[in-house]
Amino acid sequence: MLKKRAKSDSINLLQAFEVLQSEGFDFEEALKPVPHPHTITLDQALEFAKCEKCQITGVDFVDVDFCNDIEWLKGLRNKIEHYQFRLPPKEVRLCIGRLVRGVAEFVDIFSLFDLEKEVGKDSYHVFEVLADEYAHLLKEAERDVAEKEEEAYRGVRHKHYVFIDWNVYQCPECSNNTMIPSEDSSTGYKCTFCSNEESDEIEVACDCCGAMESAEEMATWQMDDGTIENRCYFCSGQYQADKDD
Numbered sequence: 020m021l022k023k024r025a026k027s028d029s030i031n032l033l034q035a036f037e038v039l040q041s042e043g044f045d046f047e048e049a050l051k052p053v054p055h056p057h058t059i060t061l062d063q064a065l066e067f068a069k070c071e072k073c074q075i076t077g078v079d080f081v082d083v084d085f086c087n088d089i090e091w092l093k094g095l096r097n098k099i100e101h102y103q104f105r106l107p108p109k110e111v112r113l114c115i116g117r118l119v120r121g122v123a124e125f126v127d128i129f130s131l132f133d134l135e136k137e138v139g140k141d142s143y144h145v146f147e148v149l150a151d152e153y154a155h156l157l158k159e160a161e162r163d164v165a166e167k168e169e170e171a172y173r174g175v176r177h178k179h180y181v182f183i184d185w186n187v188y189q190c191p192e193c194s195n196n197t198m199i200p201s202e203d204s205s206t207g208y209k210c211t212f213c214s215n216e217e218s219d220e221i222e223v224a225c226d227c228c229g230a231m232e233s234a235e236e237m238a239t240w241q242m243d244d245g246t247i248e249n250r251c252y253f254c255s256g257q258y259q260a261d262k263d264d
C-alpha cells in the first residue's frame with residue numbers, strides 16, 4: 020500500500036507513510052496478529068530506512084557501508100540456514116565485530132535503546148574491541164584499494180584513463196567494495212578484505228571478438244575439444260535473436 024501511494028503521488032516511501040498517517044490510516048492496527056500481522060521483507064525495510072534523512076543536517080541516515088553490511092548479513096543468515104558455513108575463530112571475531120558495529124550505529128542513529136545498558140558494561144567492552152578490530156581491518160582493506168588504484172593510474176594521462184582496465188567490484192562474499200585486480204588471483208581479481216577471488220561481475224573477454232563483458236552476461240560455449248569459450252552478446256547470436264523477436 021505504501022509502495023502504491025508512493026508511486027501514484029511520486030513521493031518516497033517515508034513521505035507516503037506520513038501522508039497515510041495524516042489521513043488517519045492506523046499502522047498499529049496492521050501489526051496486530053489477527054489473523055496475521057502484516058510483515059515486510061528486509062529489503063523493503065531497507066528501502067524505507069534509506070528515505071530517512073537527518074532533519075538538522077539533511078544527511079542520509081543509512082550509508083553505503085550500512086547497506087553493504089545488511090547484504091552481507093543476509094548472505095550469512097542464508098548460509099547458516101543451509102548449514103553451509105565454516106567460521107574459523109578469527110572470522111567469528113570479525114563477524115561479531117561487524118554485527119556489533121552495525122547494530123551500535125543503527126540503535127544510535129534511530130535512538131532505539133542504549134546498547135551498553137542493554138548488554139552490560141563488560142560485554143559491551145568485549146563488543147567494542149571486536150568492532151574496533153573489524154573497523155581497523157576494513158579500513159586497511161580500503162586503503163589497499165585506494166593505493167592500488169593510485170598505482171594503476173600513476174603516470175597515465177587523463178585522456179588515456181579509459182584504456183586502463185581497472186575496476187572495483189563489490190565482493191559477493193563480504194559485500195564490501197574491495198574487489199580489485201590482483202596478479203596472483205586466478206580470476207584476475209581479489210578482495211582486499213576477505214581474499215575472495217570469485218565474482219560473476221568480473222569482466223572477461225569474448226573469445227571471438229575480444230569485447231569485455233561481465234562473466235554473468237557472457238554466454239559459454241562448449242567446443243568440440245571439450246574446452247569452454249566465452250561468447251559476448253553479439254557473437255553468441257543473442258543480439259540477432261533479440262532483434263528478430
Ligand SMILES: [Zn+2]
Nearest residue numbers: 190193210213
Ligand atoms: Zn570480500
Ligand SMILES: [Zn+2]
Nearest residue numbers: 225228251254
Ligand atoms: Zn564477441
